[in-house]
Amino acid sequence: MKQKKDLDLLIRFFTGLIYVTSIIFSIEKGERTFRIVMMMLSFFCLFEFLLILKTNTTLIKVTSLFFLLPILIDFFVKKEKGFIPYIICFIPYSIIFLVIQLFSDKYSHKEKIVQASHLIFGLAYIIMPFYLASYIYTMILHGKQLILGIFILIWTNDSLSYLIGKKWGKRKIATSISPKKSMEGVIGGLFFCIMLGFLLYKIWGKKYWFILSFTVPIFSTIGDLVESTIKRSYSVKNSGIWFPGHGGFLDRLDSFIFVIPIIATVVASIVYIF
Numbered sequence: 001m002k003q004k005k006d007l008d009l010l011i012r013f014f015t016g017l018i019y020v021t022s023i024i025f026s027i028e029k030g031e032r033t034f035r036i037v038m039m040m041l042s043f044f045c046l047f048e049f050l051l052i053l054k055t056n057t058t059l060i061k062v063t064s065l066f067f068l069l070p071i072l073i074d075f076f077v078k079k080e081k082g083f084i085p086y087i088i089c090f091i092p093y094s095i096i097f098l099v100i101q102l103f104s105d106k107y108s109h110k111e112k113i114v115q116a117s118h119l120i121f122g123l124a125y126i127i128m129p130f131y132l133a134s135y136i137y138t139m140i141l142h143g144k145q146l147i148l149g150i151f152i153l154i155w156t157n158d159s160l161s162y163l164i165g166k167k168w169g170k171r172k173i174a175t176s177i178s179p180k181k182s183m184e185g186v187i188g189g190l191f192f193c194i195m196l197g198f199l200l201y202k203i204w205g206k207k208y209w210f211i212l213s214f215t216v217p218i219f220s221t222i223g224d225l226v227e228s229t230i231k232r233s234y235s236v237k238n239s240g241i242w243f244p245g246h247g248g249f250l251d252r253l254d255s256f257i258f259v260i261p262i263i264a265t266v267v268a269s270i271v272y273i274f
Contacts, residue, residue, distance in 0.1 A: 042127050042131075043064075044240075055118045065093075224258075
């Protein structure tokens with residue numbers, strides 16, 4: 001039993017390391033690489049999300065076509081086009097999705113509305129944060145540092161809250177949603193994020209890291225619970241099997257998906273006020 005636990009922890013570590021290395025590489029490589037990686041991750045997360053919600057297979061195929069096409073264009077066409085290919089493909093994709101729903105004979109009108117709501121919710125919940133991350137990286141002063149720091153804070157919170165909760169966690173905070181998440185783990189993750197925030201302030205000299213060191217772990221935890229609620233509602237344990245020990249892409253990025261809109265709102269407020 002102990003050997004199995006050690007093996008699971010080792011697998012979790014190496015799959016997590018591959019994921020972290022890929023993200024850091026994309027951030028350091030530049031705007032275009034980061035944008036492509038963000039769009040690819042958004043595609044995989046939306047794909048898993050639609051599968052969890054038992055969305056019509058035809059609609060998922062349409063989703064795949066119109067999300068992969070702009071990514072391929074962005075990757076192979078060297079001339080910088082920014083988000084233009086994604087916007088061009090997004091409009092017909094939305095129209096075709098709704099047309100398929102409208103003329104489908106397999107579902108009742110109520111079921112058609114439910115299927116369409118899956119897409120609308122998925123676009124707001126999943127796709128928008130990845131667009132916002134690319135926008136922050138490109139358009140905001142020190143955006144590259146901001147995105148990197150946010151990822152580091154999220155990883156720190158996820159890892160330390162998991163390890164501390166696994167070792168000392170006794171007081172459960174949401175048994176019906178996430179039985180393993182404990183108050184001790186949440187407080188431990190928050191504590192180490194605050195320490196990390198002070199370190200990031202020393203490195204980059206920006207006082208907002210003190211605020212983010214509180215904000216990121218709190219909303220990261222909420223994001224994890226939101227995704228767990230969605231999975232529980234459809235009796236799904238993991239969103240996928242891409243990361244042994246972690247689950248799927250949505251499992252790995254649920255915190256990021258919830259944190260980024262909050263950070264974008266804070267950044268926009270600062271820009272507007274000052």
